[in-house]
Amino acid sequence: MKTDEELVKEAVDGNNQSFEEIVFRYEKLIFSIAMRMFNNVEDAKDITQEVFIKIYKNMEGAMGRGSFKSWICTVTTNTSIDELRKRKRKKTVPMEKSQEFVDQEPVPLEQIINDEKKVLIENAIDKLSPEEKQIVILRDVQTLSYDEIKDSLNLTLGTVKSRIFRARKKLQTIYTELSNT
Amino acid sequence: MHDNYLEKISLYVDHQLNIQEEKELLAHIDTCEECKSYLQELKDIVLNLNSLEEFEPPKELHNEIMDKINIEYNKKNRTKKIINLNFSLKNVATVAAAYLVVTFSISALLNSFNGTESTSNSEMAYVKSYGTSIETNTMGAIASEAEVNVEEDTIENMEPRLFASPQKSMSGVNNTRYVEKNTYIDLNCENVEDVKITLMNSYNINNLNTNEDLYAYLEVEVSLDEYDGFADYIAGFGEISSTNSVVVDNTNQVIILNNKLKEKRLQIERYKELMKNSQDAGELLYLTNSISALEVEISQLNKEVTQLYNKHNNPVIILTANKTEVNIKTDEISLLEKIKNAFITSLNVTTDFFTYLSLIVAVLLPYLAVAIVIIYIIQKQRRGGYEK
Numbered sequence: 001m002k003t004d005e006e007l008v009k010e011a012v013d014g015n016n017q018s019f020e021e022i023v024f025r026y027e028k029l030i031f032s033i034a035m036r037m038f039n040n041v042e043d044a045k046d047i048t049q050e051v052f053i054k055i056y057k058n059m060e061g062a063m064g065r066g067s068f069k070s071w072i073c074t075v076t077t078n079t080s081i082d083e084l085r086k087r088k089r090k091k092t093v094p095m096e097k098s099q100e101f102v103d104q105e106p107v108p109l110e111q112i113i114n115d116e117k118k119v120l121i122e123n124a125i126d127k128l129s130p131e132e133k134q135i136v137i138l139r140d141v142q143t144l145s146y147d148e149i150k151d152s153l154n155l156t157l158g159t160v161k162s163r164i165f166r167a168r169k170k171l172q173t174i175y176t177e178l179s180n181t
Numbered sequence: 182m183h184d185n186y187l188e189k190i191s192l193y194v195d196h197q198l199n200i201q202e203e204k205e206l207l208a209h210i211d212t213c214e215e216c217k218s219y220l221q222e223l224k225d226i227v228l229n230l231n232s233l234e235e236f237e238p239p240k241e242l243h244n245e246i247m248d249k250i251n252i253e254y255n256k257k258n259r260t261k262k263i264i265n266l267n268f269s270l271k272n273v274a275t276v277a278a279a280y281l282v283v284t285f286s287i288s289a290l291l292n293s294f295n296g297t298e299s300t301s302n303s304e305m306a307y308v309k310s311y312g313t314s315i316e317t318n319t320m321g322a323i324a325s326e327a328e329v330n331v332e333e334d335t336i337e338n339m340e341p342r343l344f345a346s347p348q349k350s351m352s353g354v355n356n357t358r359y360v361e362k363n364t365y366i367d368l369n370c371e372n373v374e375d376v377k378i379t380l381m382n383s384y385n386i387n388n389l390n391t392n393e394d395l396y397a398y399l400e401v402e403v404s405l406d407e408y409d410g411f412a413d414y415i416a417g418f419g420e421i422s423s424t425n426s427v428v429v430d431n432t433n434q435v436i437i438l439n440n441k442l443k444e445k446r447l448q449i450e451r452y453k454e455l456m457k458n459s460q461d462a463g464e465l466l467y468l469t470n471s472i473s474a475l476e477v478e479i480s481q482l483n484k485e486v487t488q489l490y491n492k493h494n495n496p497v498i499i500l501t502a503n504k505t506e507v508n509i510k511t512d513e514i515s516l517l518e519k520i521k522n523a524f525i526t527s528l529n530v531t532t533d534f535f536t537y538l539s540l541i542v543a544v545l546l547p548y549l550a551v552a553i554v555i556i557y558i559i560q561k562q563r564r565g566g567y568e569k
Contacts, residue, residue, distance in 0.1 A: 161197065
């Protein structure tokens, strides 16, 4: 299997099949990040398309930049934040995951609790500000390192540490509130 | 104060504390229920965040993305093509404009010195070389001279009119004739092998046939410049017994080849025009391949034309070296004279061809330059806003 760097190089040279391979690899990731940023399928679709066009136009800039995945994650969260700033946030619809969970077959109690926790977490993420969502998604969902976040967002290490702390603290507060209701 | 510990707990979860900081934090947590509880909750949340699943994108999303990418791809390629065109046209137009300025400046300067009417340098040279002896034929591309049975001609009775100077017909078609001339010379000599070996070491022999030691046919191609020298050279091997000359008129062949070349170049232009408007990758590939194939054919045709020109410029002497004793007429004119007579007309044709070519270039080039500048200006006006 070709590495991301090889595919990017081929795509830069004009090979559209290589770019399609990149789309296959990352459409789920980008769509998921966009879903967490917007909690809305249509918006997530629009953002995913916009992000891929940005990637296509700026692939040369992605070469030699370090982790391609961390670059994609950052482009996605930044694009989402820009979009959220531009317009009023649309009214959220219940996430598909919540619906799926209701329709599923009975499962062991422990797993139900786990899944319930995840639904609560998703809902808690949704209540964060766009910037807080960004940092939580990059660090705790996509598990980017502190250095990767620092480089991607062009921040100092101290700022990254304090932003992660504040976002987590707020998420924890919201999560506790949601758990008690 | 407590927030300070909470931030350290966040760093501790991510293994961002050094050993000393970690020890201090753990010592505090042992004594602080609030921090202990916060650590446990944070670990739990981070664990859940880490294991969140990705959302499955809608099935149609992939195709929608690729549709947009293909639009971008076409846009990118079209823009690149137009920019390339403008760049190259700009450069050509700049050169053309510079050429015009220089040409007209020099022309004005020369006219001011000579006080003559405006005549291009090449045209003057043409008149100077041929004076009033230029024959005219205004009936079309193929002159009536082609009907002359050249095979019956010998060196002695060949006339310059057979190889007419380039003419310009009323329709403007160049009437240059392309004549290939072969001279056969029979040479009686003591040793055929010596002649053969000596010639092989000195001249490029195209064909060589031998029949033991009785005779040898040697086809030697020499340039007009070295022709006199060659005549002297072979005279040293023995006695000339007879000479003959055959003239082959290749004009039609040259015209046919040039028409084919023109047709293929036009075809390339048509394909290039189609490429500008095409957005289909398959079609573009087909057009690119077709252009490449045509370029190969053009290269081959050019080679054939060059070969004909070479034959036209460099006479072929087919020398038959004989061991057989024959009576040689001593009153014949010298070989050197015969050769001079035979090739003088070829010399005219050759010189005419290049003179006329330079005349055409000199006359047409300014018009071409003006046309390029005008095309560039039109292109720029038409696409002015595009590159921005």
